[in-house]
Amino acid sequence: MNTISRRHFLKLTGAAAALAxxxxxxxAQSLSGRVVVVGGGFAGATLxxxxxxxxxxxxxxxxxxxxxxxxSCILSNLVLTNSLNLSQITxxxxxxxxLGVNFVQGxxxxxxxxxxxxxxxxxxxxxxxxxxxxxxxxxxxxQPVAGWDPNKIPHAWQxxxxxTLLKQQIQTMRAGGLFIMTVPPKPYRCPPGPYERACxxxxxxxxxxxxxxxxxLDANPSIVAEPETFHRAFTQTHAGVIEYHPNAALLxxxxxxxxxxTSVGDFKADVLNVIAPQKAGALVASAGLTGAGLWAPVxxxxxxxxxxxxxxxxxxxxxxxTGQPKSGxxxxxxxxxxxxxxxxxxxxxxxxxxxxxxxxxxxxxTSNTASWLTAxxxxxxxxxxxxxxxxxxxxxxxxxxDNYEDMFDWAANLFADxxx
Amino acid sequence: xxxxxxxxxxxxxxxIPTIPLTAEAAPPPGRxxxxxxxxxxxxxxxxVGDIDxxxxxxxxxxxxxxxxxxxxxxTNDIMHRxxxxxxxxxxRLIADYYGSLNTGGGSGGGDDGDHGDHGDRGDRGDRxDRDDHDDD
Numbered sequence: 437m438n439t440i441s442r443r444h445f446l447k448l449t450g451a452a453a454a455l456a457x458x459x460x461x462x463x464a465q466s467l468s469g470r471v472v473v474v475g476g477g478f479a480g481a482t483l484x485x486x487x488x489x490x491x492x493x494x495x496x497x498x499x500x501x502x503x504x505x506x507x508s509c510i511l512s513n514l515v516l517t518n519s520l521n522l523s524q525i526t527x528x529x530x531x532x533x534x535l536g537v538n539f540v541q542g543x544x545x546x547x548x549x550x551x552x553x554x555x556x557x558x559x560x561x562x563x564x565x566x567x568x569x570x571x572x573x574x575x576x577x578x579q580p581v582a583g584w585d586p587n588k589i590p591h592a593w594q595x596x597x598x599x600t601l602l603k604q605q606i607q608t609m610r611a612g613g614l615f616i617m618t619v620p621p622k623p624y625r626c627p628p629g630p631y632e633r634a635c636x637x638x639x640x641x642x643x644x645x646x647x648x649x650x651x652x653l654d655a656n657p658s659i660v661a662e663p664e665t666f667h668r669a670f671t672q673t674h675a676g677v678i679e680y681h682p683n684a685a686l687l688x689x690x691x692x693x694x695x696x697x698t699s700v701g702d703f704k705a706d707v708l709n710v711i712a713p714q715k716a717g718a719l720v721a722s723a724g725l726t727g728a729g730l731w732a733p734v735x736x737x738x739x740x741x742x743x744x745x746x747x748x749x750x751x752x753x754x755x756x757x758t759g760q761p762k763s764g765x766x767x768x769x770x771x772x773x774x775x776x777x778x779x780x781x782x783x784x785x786x787x788x789x790x791x792x793x794x795x796x797x798x799x800x801x802t803s804n805t806a807s808w809l810t811a812x813x814x815x816x817x818x819x820x821x822x823x824x825x826x827x828x829x830x831x832x833x834x835x836x837x838d839n840y841e842d843m844f845d846w847a848a849n850l851f852a853d854x855x856x
Numbered sequence: 857x858x859x860x861x862x863x864x865x866x867x868x869x870x871x872i873p874t875i876p877l878t879a880e881a882a883p884p885p886g887r888x889x890x891x892x893x894x895x896x897x898x899x900x901x902x903x904v905g906d907i908d909x910x911x912x913x914x915x916x917x918x919x920x921x922x923x924x925x926x927x928x929x930x931t932n933d934i935m936h937r938x939x940x941x942x943x944x945x946x947x948r949l950i951a952d953y954y955g956s957l958n959t960g961g962g963s964g965g966g967d968d969g970d971h972g973d974h975g976d977r978g979d980r981g982d983r984x985d986r987d988d989h990d991d992d
Contacts, residue, residue, distance in 0.1 A: 448904045593931045633913045765895050788888050796934055810934045812941020828941030833932040845905035846896055852904060
């Protein structure tokens with residue numbers, strides 16, 4: 437890893453924390469209302485922050501999360517290879533609390549509607565939280581896979597203990613071993629993420645455990661994101677180390693023998709990483725917000741549920757079902773659209789009729805090069821969908837060292853705009 | 857230049873008070889659009905690291921720079937791609953919003969002349985130049 441970048445990144449995140457200590461807006465406006473946000477990841481934290489920045493003191497914002505801090509999935513593949521450690525991508529809610537966000541650590545378990553205009557969020561061991569608008573941002577849940585025990589076969593697709601487990605397994609793997617990973621059918625969290633992981637693990641194994649191989653078992657018919665970049669990475673940069681199998685749907689896992697049973701055969705690994713098929717977070721499904729599907733249908737003007745009787749309940753981030761990619765960067769974008777719409781609702785106004793969102797991200801390809809992917813989405817009033825604006829969509833021409841440096845600047849700013 | 861000095865500058869700039877926004881029922885035009893830049897350019901356009909801060913630039917500077925990127929044939933740059941996602945009117949709204957956040961004649965706007973050059977990796981050089989100006 438490029439140590440200059442890493443040191444630079446640490447300073448950036450420190451600077452961002454200091455920068456955030458002063459509230460920037462002194463809002464005199466007399467908006468008032470109550471919002472409860474469930475989930476303190478990129479979507480939920482951004483929403484809480486911007487409600488306070490834009491809404492001022494009259495808007496009561498409570499953020500509920502089971503954990504005292506969020507561990508970012510963004511950059512977490514670099515933890516697997518010892519380039520970063522988890523503490524460097526862990527963010528507490530102190531800056532949001534300074535802005536006036538009420539942070540409640542606890543498990544939200546259900547929604548009730550005590551009156552026509554009030555929602556009540558149940559939190560284990562806590563007084564229920566009443567509000568006019570509930571925003572659910574719980575991220576993803578995994579679909580069950582026969583025989584899969586994530587405590588033995590990590591997904592590491594929610595950062596934290598899972599990341600540490602996979603890292604330990606990779607680092608104790610024998611030289612000449614087989615690292616096998618499964619890629620879920622789309623849509624899933626972070627479209628380029630699995631391919632990025634294959635690249636950085638391959639790069640790490642080449643340097644530290646000669647003769648090892650990476651096998652990518654992809655449920656999709658082809659590489660889902662940055663196809664040019666990753667095709668080149670698999671066939672040139674990491675040729676002979678990465679082996680890519682498309683159309684390999686995961687059927688079952690032997691968690692003790694470390695075998696992935698797929699539609700194209702059985703694969704026995706030294707380290708098996710199952711990134712299982714995904715669906716909306718548990719609370720979204722149990723509250724009846726997914727309808728017949730796996731994700732929550734919402735109106736992209738305000739991210740309010742389109743399910744009957746659910747007015748005032750909003751779903752943002754990976755659980756929402758607009759078809760926008762599921763990533764931290766665009767979760768932050770959706771949160772701002774949602775925050776603006778909720779504040780307008782408190783003022784008795786309709787949402788902005790033409791919201792825009794965007795996605796941008798960097799993916800490390802080796803220990804010192806990275807690629808990028810970017811896209812802008814615009815609201816289409818005819819179809820009531822967020823549509824890709826085609827000229828905005830593209831991937832880097834090639835992985836470069838400049839991109840690798842830029843990746844840390846991008847991440848530091850995204851982290852700061854979300855948590856600081 | 858050292859990251860240290862840049863960080864100190866960022867810390868100092870955070871002490872400059874921002875003019876409170878006036879009370880009004882409707883949010884300021886362009887605010888929501890402009891917030892979509894903040895993932896990379898920082899909340900209210902105050903970036904950390906080598907990414908350009910939009911805070912401190914005039915509305916016209918931002919408008920011209922983004923339009924130049926939008927109409928540039930070079931697509932191997934994230935901002936050149938991003939700029940192509942917005943209408944000229946939207947870019948005007950975004951630029952006007954960031955321009956309106958200026959404290960008026962603050963430092964950090966002294967990077968004039970950079971916005972004529974956004975080819976290839978030129979913008980990267982611009983960023984470094986800009987930081988060096990600030991340092992000195």
